[in-house]
Amino acid sequence: MEDFFSNLPDEVLRSIVSFLPKESTLQTSLISTRWRDLWNQVLVRHGTTQDVAAAVAQFLARFEDHDPLKHPRKLQFHFAQHTALFASIAADNKLLLDFPGENKHLERNYELQFILTKDHITHHTFHPTFIVKTLYLKAVSHLASSVASSIVSTLEQLEKLVIVECIGLQSLCIESESKLQKLTVLDCPQLKFLHLRTSKLKNLTYSGPLPRIWPESHFNLSHAMLDFRQGPSCSDFKAQDFNQTLLTIKNCETLTLCEWTFETLIWPSISPTGNFIFYNIRELWWIHNHKAENSMDVLVSFLKLCPALEQLFVTDQPSNSWAFRSPQEEKPFSIYPPSLRRRLLRLPQNPFVPITGAGKMVLSNKKLKLKLRAELAQQQNNISEVPSSSNSLKSLLDAATPTPRLSKRDKHRKLRSSEHPPKEANKETETETEGSANKKNKKRKRKVEGDDVANGAPDNTPQKNSKKKKKLKKNKKKPKTAEDNGSNGGGEVPEATELTKTNTATSQDNGDVPTKVYVGGIPYYSTEDDIRSYFESCGTITEVDCMYFPESGKFRGIAIISFKTEAAAKRALALDGADMGGLFLKIQPYKATRANKTSDFAPEILEGYNRVYVGNLSWDITEEELRKFFNNCEITSIRFGMDKETGEFRGYAHVDFGDSQSLKTALTLDQNVLFGRPVRISCAVPLIKKPGTRKSSTVDEANGDKSTSSGSGKMNGADGDKSSSTVSGKMKRRTCYECGEKGHGFLECPKKQTGAATTT
Amino acid sequence: MKMMKPYVWLQTSDDSIQQVEQEIAMFCPLICQEIIQKGMGSSKNCAICLPQQVSPAMLSLILDYCRFHQVPGRSNKERKSYDEKFVRIDTERLCELTSAADSLQLKPLVDLTSRALARIIEGKTPEEIRDIFHLPDDLTENVEVEEEHVDDRSVDDLLSFINGNDGGKLNILTILIFVFT
Numbered sequence: 004m005e006d007f008f009s010n011l012p013d014e015v016l017r018s019i020v021s022f023l024p025k026e027s028t029l030q031t032s033l034i035s036t037r038w039r040d041l042w043n044q045v046l047v048r049h050g051t052t053q054d055v056a057a058a059v060a061q062f063l064a065r066f067e068d069h070d071p072l073k074h075p076r077k078l079q080f081h082f083a084q085h086t087a088l089f090a091s092i093a094a095d096n097k098l099l100l101d102f103p104g105e106n107k108h109l110e111r112n113y114e115l116q117f118i119l120t121k122d123h124i125t126h127h128t129f130h131p132t133f134i135v136k137t138l139y140l141k142a143v144s145h146l147a148s149s150v151a152s153s154i155v156s157t158l159e160q161l162e163k164l165v166i167v168e169c170i171g172l173q174s175l176c177i178e179s180e181s182k183l184q185k186l187t188v189l190d191c192p193q194l195k196f197l198h199l200r201t202s203k204l205k206n207l208t209y210s211g212p213l214p215r216i217w218p219e220s221h222f223n224l225s226h227a228m229l230d231f232r233q234g235p236s237c238s239d240f241k242a243q244d245f246n247q248t249l250l251t252i253k254n255c256e257t258l259t260l261c262e263w264t265f266e267t268l269i270w271p272s273i274s275p276t277g278n279f280i281f282y283n284i285r286e287l288w289w290i291h292n293h294k295a296e297n298s299m300d301v302l303v304s305f306l307k308l309c310p311a312l313e314q315l316f317v318t319d320q321p322s323n324s325w326a327f328r329s330p331q332e333e334k335p336f337s338i339y340p341p342s343l344r345r346r347l348l349r350l351p352q353n354p355f356v357p358i359t360g361a362g363k364m365v366l367s368n369k370k371l372k373l374k375l376r377a378e379l380a381q382q383q384n385n386i387s388e389v390p391s392s393s394n395s396l397k398s399l400l401d402a403a404t405p406t407p408r409l410s411k412r413d414k415h416r417k418l419r420s421s422e423h424p425p426k427e428a429n430k431e432t433e434t435e436t437e438g439s440a441n442k443k444n445k446k447r448k449r450k451v452e453g454d455d456v457a458n459g460a461p462d463n464t465p466q467k468n469s470k471k472k473k474k475l476k477k478n479k480k481k482p483k484t485a486e487d488n489g490s491n492g493g494g495e496v497p498e499a500t501e502l503t504k505t506n507t508a509t510s511q512d513n514g515d516v517p518t519k520v521y522v523g524g525i526p527y528y529s530t531e532d533d534i535r536s537y538f539e540s541c542g543t544i545t546e547v548d549c550m551y552f553p554e555s556g557k558f559r560g561i562a563i564i565s566f567k568t569e570a571a572a573k574r575a576l577a578l579d580g581a582d583m584g585g586l587f588l589k590i591q592p593y594k595a596t597r598a599n600k601t602s603d604f605a606p607e608i609l610e611g612y613n614r615v616y617v618g619n620l621s622w623d624i625t626e627e628e629l630r631k632f633f634n635n636c637e638i639t640s641i642r643f644g645m646d647k648e649t650g651e652f653r654g655y656a657h658v659d660f661g662d663s664q665s666l667k668t669a670l671t672l673d674q675n676v677l678f679g680r681p682v683r684i685s686c687a688v689p690l691i692k693k694p695g696t697r698k699s700s701t702v703d704e705a706n707g708d709k710s711t712s713s714g715s716g717k718m719n720g721a722d723g724d725k726s727s728s729t730v731s732g733k734m735k736r737r738t739c740y741e742c743g744e745k746g747h748g749f750l751e752c753p754k755k756q757t758g759a760a761t762t763t
Numbered sequence: 764m765k766m767m768k769p770y771v772w773l774q775t776s777d778d779s780i781q782q783v784e785q786e787i788a789m790f791c792p793l794i795c796q797e798i799i800q801k802g803m804g805s806s807k808n809c810a811i812c813l814p815q816q817v818s819p820a821m822l823s824l825i826l827d828y829c830r831f832h833q834v835p836g837r838s839n840k841e842r843k844s845y846d847e848k849f850v851r852i853d854t855e856r857l858c859e860l861t862s863a864a865d866s867l868q869l870k871p872l873v874d875l876t877s878r879a880l881a882r883i884i885e886g887k888t889p890e891e892i893r894d895i896f897h898l899p900d901d902l903t904e905n906v907e908v909e910e911e912h913v914d915d916r917s918v919d920d921l922l923s924f925i926n927g928n929d930g931g932k933l934n935i936l937t938i939l940i941f942v943f944t
Contacts, residue, residue, distance in 0.1 A: 007816070007858040008896045015865050015877060022881035033889040036901045622838050651839050 013037075047079045052146075055082050056153040059090055059100075066092050066133040086146050096136035100154065102147040111145035112173040112193060117155045117164070119179035137163040145171050163206075166191060177201060195236045207251075212236040213264070216248045225283075227252045228259035232290050242271045249273075253281060259288035266301050273308075284309040288316045518545075518566045519593035520575045525560045526584035534562050537583060542571020560586075563593055607686065608667075613639075613660040614687040615669050620654050621678035629656060632677050636665035657687055771798060772810035775819045780810045783826060790829035792868040814866035821863040828872055850879040854895060857883075 016038070020031055032039050048058055062078045076092040089101040135158045143151045143166070155161070163185040164177070172191045177183070178200035185206035188194065192211060200219045206226045213231040229252070245268040252258060258281070273279040287309060289302055306312065525534060531547050538544055543566065550561040566572045572592075579590040617629070626641050639661050644653040660666045666686075673684040769785040771794070788804075789795045797803045797811045804811040813822065831837075831845050850857065857879055864872035884892055893900055 007855075007862045009898065010816075011858070011862055012865060015861060015873060018874065019877040019881045019884065022878045023885055027885050027887075030887075030889055031884065031892070034892050035898050038898075622840060623836075625836065645839075649843065651843060 047081075049081045052082045052150060055080055055088055055150045056157065059088070059154050060157055062090060063092070063098070063133050063135065082150070083146055086144075088147070088150065092133060096134055097139065098133075098135040098137070098158075099139040099141070100143075100151065101139075101141040102143050102151070112171050113145040113148045114174040114176070115143070115148055115166075115169075115172060116152060116176040117178065119155070119158070119161055119177070119183055134160045136160055137165070139165045139167065140169070141167045143169045143172065148172075163187075165189070169194075174198070179203070192233075193236075213240065215240075215244055218247050218251050222251060223254040224251050225255060226257045227255045228257075228288070229261065229264060230259060230290060231261045231264050234263070240268075242268050245269065246272055253279075254283050255281065256283050257286040257288075258284050259290065260305075261290040262301050265305050270301075270304070279308070281309050283311060285311055285313045286316070287312055287314070289318070291317055516565070516593060517569045518572045520564050520566070520572050521561070521589075521591050521593045522564055522575075523561045523589040524583075524586050525558075525562060525588065526586050527558055527560055529558065529560075529584065531562075534564070538564055538575055538578075541566065541574040541578070543567040544571075608663070608670075609686070609689060610663070612687070612689055613663055613666045614689075615658050615660070615666060616655060616683075616685050616687045617658055618655040618683040618685075619680050620656060620682065621680055622652060622654065624656075624678060628678070629658070632675075632682070633658065633665075633669055633672070636669050637661035638665070771804035772807050773804065773822065774810040774812050775817055775822050776813065776815050777819060779819055780807060781819070781822075787826055787829045787833055790833050790869070791825070792870075794867065814863075816859075816862045816866040818859070818863070821859055824860060825863060825867065825869065825872065829869075832871070846875050850875055854880075854883060858896070 020028055020038075023031065050058060058080050059078065066076055078088070078090040080088040080090070082088065087103065089099075089103065091099045093099060138155065138158060138161055140151055140155075155164075160182060161179075162182055164183060165187040166172070166175070167187075167189045169191045171193055173193050174196040175188070175191075175194060176198040177186065179202075181203050183201050184203055185208075186199075186201075186204060187206075187208040188197070189208070189210045194211060194214045197209075197214045197216045198219065199217065202220050202222050204222050205224060207224050208226075208228040210228070210230040212233040213229075213235040215236075229248075245264075249269055249272065287305075289305075291302070302317075306315070522534070522538075531549055534547050534549070535544055544564060545567050546565040548563040548565070550559045550563075551557060552559045564575065566575065576590055576592065578588065581588050581590075620629075626643075629641055630638055637660055639659045641659070642657045644655040644657070645651065646653055658669065660669060670684055670686070672682065674681045676682070770782045771785045771788045772780055773783055773788065773794070774780045785798070785804075789798065793814075794804070794811055803809050817825075828849060832842065850860075852860070857876055861873060861876040861880065864876060883895065887895070892898070
């Protein structure tokens with residue numbers, strides 16, 4: 004056996020390694036010299052400059068996406084003299100090309116031209132299984148420039164191009180019809196001319212001296228990072244040279260801008276008209292590199308151009324750390340347009356020094372200036388303890404996403420402000436968000452609050468800083484007790500009612516009837532009269548709609564009760580969890596959509612979506628037999644449901660029909676027997692797109708929020724211990740298998756629970 | 764009258780010759796190639812010479828495998844459970860089988876056995892793996908330590924590869940540091 008195992012070819016060993024989980028994969032490198040590099044083999048090749056493109060193409064063709072360790076995902080190609088190409092494949096269709104060159108070639112300047120239009124793509128004989136969507140080009144030198152262009156010209160599907168540390172690169176021309184969406188150029192100090200012939204570019208990241216940018220066709224960037232803190236690349240740069248670029252960034256959502264860029268290039272060209280406004284900017288990253296006296300004015304004048312701004316990050320030269328300012332909702336600064344929506348700050352652990360949003364006071368222009376300055380000073384003191392900014396930058400960006408909470412909070416606030424004096428309301432919202440933020444942030448936030456307290460004296464010298472820290476410790480306890488008071492004292496009751504209020508409010512938004520309530524868990528033997536008499540005390544009942552089991556026609560313990568007034572419905576909701584004939588009632592606001600979903604999960608026919616779900620199929624079913632079953636319908640395709648992990652058939656299929664008539668005939672075949680099983684046929688649920696962009700994810704979360712609020716209501720009835728606090732973020736995203744609703748798992752499904760409650 | 768099933772003649776490593784149904788033998792790409800391209804195996808005299816690694820015992824195992832999978836209309840579940848039982852043999856034979864299957868270019872079986880071998884290796888220390896497969900320990904202690912150090916970078920590389928997180932904005936820098944070093 005010794006022989007057999009040792010004689011296995013590398014390819015087999017590599018495939019064995021590829022089946023291992025990642026941790027074990029690394030372990031195998033310690034078995035023996037032969038195993039050392041199996042997991043991470045580098046293909047070394049030698050050739051001439053002309054061969055490189057073909058070699059890379061072949062390298063890509065061999066790589067298997069499904070089995071990334073089978074073939075080496077690293078290529079080392081030596082060409083010319085002292086020049087090599089290191090290519091490696093990374094996840095998410097990334098290809099990295101590194102040309103580590105000798106220093107002596109570096110001083111030679113060169114130009115790069117990437118043409119990605121269809122006519123120019125050189126088609127090669129290889130058909131790569133790995134489609135490059137992201138390309139990183141690093142350290143392309145004068146010698147390798149032709150190689151780089153010829154490689155890029157074969158990448159038809161390129162969506163993202165990153166060019167880094169290309170010393171000597173003087174002029175860059177990128178031409179792409181439609182695919183290219185992101186362009187990143189970092190640290191190319193000699194770049195003087197950037198010619199963009201792209202129409203779909205959405206994302207531009209640039210760091211380095213400002214080159215002359217020539218966007219040939221008009222396009223709108225949605226994210227632009229223009230980090231020109233090193234100044235213009237040539238001395239005779241005029242404001243009008245920047246006009247073209249200015250137009251492309253006008254409709255940005257996220258913008259990173261240098262102060263000097265705005266002051267010297269943007270401001271002069273827009274100030275006469277006065278109606279040039281960045282309507283879409285939500286996030287502004289401000290590079291504050293002037294030490295001049297009027298530097299705050301520059302920022303302020305820019306902020307005036309951004310009516311939709313939600314977040315502002317400020318940094319100063321030369322470090323990369325960002326200060327994060329995010330003012331509060333209550334009292335808008337006078338300089339901002341009133342529509343400005345602002346968010347409470349959520350801070351990552353360390354490196355961000357907040358420019359504290361003192362929400363409790365109205366700040367004048369002048370005060371804001373003082374404040375910003377003070378914070379910047381303080382930030383500089385703290386810079387020394389900044390480890391890695393980019394990492395937490397991301398966490399910050401992540402933390403910044405959930406916008407919809409704000410709207411919910413708004414509602415709370417409105418409700419509260421009628422009950423409490425405004426100052427207290429302010430405090431409460433603070434504690435509230437504190438609760439929702441994770442623990443790591445908590446500490447930081449208290450500090451912020453502490454800062455608020457200390458803000459009476461805005462000039463923070465470093466000595467005072469240390470004093471402040473002491474103060475902070477003292478202050479730490481304060482918010483906690485406030486929080487405790489909020490939750491232990493009378494706080495709970497109003498909160499609960501508020502919850503129902505918001506519920507009814509949201510249900511109104513959905514077009515639901517606020518006078519209706521859902522009552523579950525009624526004993527089976529109850530009659531309509533019993534229910535009426537039980538709920539009579541709440542108010543006048545106009546209708547009691549009892550639910551029955553479809554098979555037996557017996558009462559299933561659920562009733563929808565319509566009251567004459569909303570107040571009566573609310574009183575009925577207060578009875579949630581009450582005892583009726585030995586069972587605990589579950590009462591919650593009635594949702595119109597719920598009735599359909601709880602009774603039987605049958606999606607409606609969507610026009611143009613002629614796909615049905617066919618369930619309860621026999622294991623031995625074949626496509627032919629299924630086609631025979633639907634012989635009167637025009638079938639375009641059949642897809643069998645497979646288990647994602649094991650690849651096993653799961654007993655259901657999706658069938659696409661050519662027209663809606665076929666769909667309707669197919670639906671009539673529901674419950675017909677096929678292979679000894681009654682087949683279940685219903686309309687398929689259209690695939691919901693995964694939340695990829697920020698916007699859609701926030702919408703998603705909004706939905707999640709809504710359903711949890713109703714879900715928690717349910718759970719209060721079922722078992723009081725499970726309060727809404729147990730509904731974690733994970734749960735919000737989970738979809739119930741039972742009823743298809745978001746916000747609760749299969750086990751907590753209201754449908755299932757009522758079933759369980761009634762049977763016991 | 765029914766046609767007699769075509770047979771092919773196969774010669775294993777110990778020079779024994781056996782007769783196998785053609786459609787089953789054709790399941791192995793190597794045999795298929797021999798039959799189609801060279802017209803071999805039609806009689807006992809021009810039997811197909813199988814590679815060294817294929818012993819008669821292994822051949823019969825492989826043919827069993829082919830026989831099962833060659834039948835159309837089996838459900839995935841059946842195939843799966845058959846495969847699972849099929850590789851429930853001792854490690855020694857498993858290695859032999861892998862090597863034989865590889866020599867016959869029978870890729871599905873190679874995958875199956877590799878997966879089984881991977882399951883054996885999984886979670887074990889290098890020391891244990893060496894014991895199981897009687898592999899020589901040609902990495903001395905010193906080298907090993909050094910090796911670990913050298914591999915540090917590769918671990919990062921692998922991690923960044925696994926995570927493959929799409930660095931937004933400034934994160935690109937970190938990723939680059941990871942990958943390009």
